[in-house]
Amino acid sequence: MPDAEGHPTTEEMDLLTVFKALSDPLRYHVMATLVRQVEDTERTCTSFGLPVSKSTRTHHFRILREAGLIRQVDRGNSRCAQLRRQDIADRFPGLLRLLADNPVPPGTEALSREAQHV
Amino acid sequence: MPDAEGHPTTEEMDLLTVFKALSDPLRYHVMATLVRQVEDTERTCTSFGLPVSKSTRTHHFRILREAGLIRQVDRGNSRCAQLRRQDIADRFPGLLRLLADNPVPPGTEALSREAQHV
DNA sequence: CCTAAGGTACGATAGAAACCGTACCTCCGG
């Protein structure tokens, strides 16, 4: 079962849930962004500049977390999101490559004003 | 643009749309089933024994078709669904393997009474 | 020619999901 912070183990990850998590443009965008960054990059939820309210943002990151795609670690002040790169690669080989090769498709805008943070 | 029957070209396929199509348990099941069959297998929509009405079934197969995942060919009496294996392999390498390795997860029932057709 | 099987089209409905605002918590910096 998931740990206290709601991170499922590799075995608990389920492709249907992952697809559901990735079927939203905003979440897809977050993942496609994370996957193209250097290993172990940590980013706050805010840094993605999603065009939604704080509470909605929490909602989206929760879904990514519960699908096992990201890890959220407490950094005192804020809570950083980190791609679970190795876990995903182990459980769903090929998935990361798919995301890396397919950034947000044109027409799925409202994401263009991506914050330039790191 | 898509052809007359609504099949997108390989270039038009979009991963977000594909994820959306695969994020429904029934559609996921259809794809996971098709992908495990021998090349060029054709099956009628009915043969999957989905626990939904005819019109809903049409709806699901339309979404799969419009995502570019299946091809529907007229066979006079009925309309057969065929996996677009090569197209998917070209456009989204790794995707078919993911599906083949991850059949319907336990707990996603209502699919158990799969028809034993070919 | 008529019927039944397989499908599509359309309109309606119910449930799910995205979204927001408000209230509240925690930590860092001044």
Added chain:
DNA sequence: CCGGAGGTACGGTTTCTATCGTACCTTAGG
């Protein structure tokens, strides 16, 4: 010690989508 930034929790709204029924089309077969 206080304010603001980053988040979460909760309740309510709206929008989307899975669902169904009905009507209708086409074809194979009796």
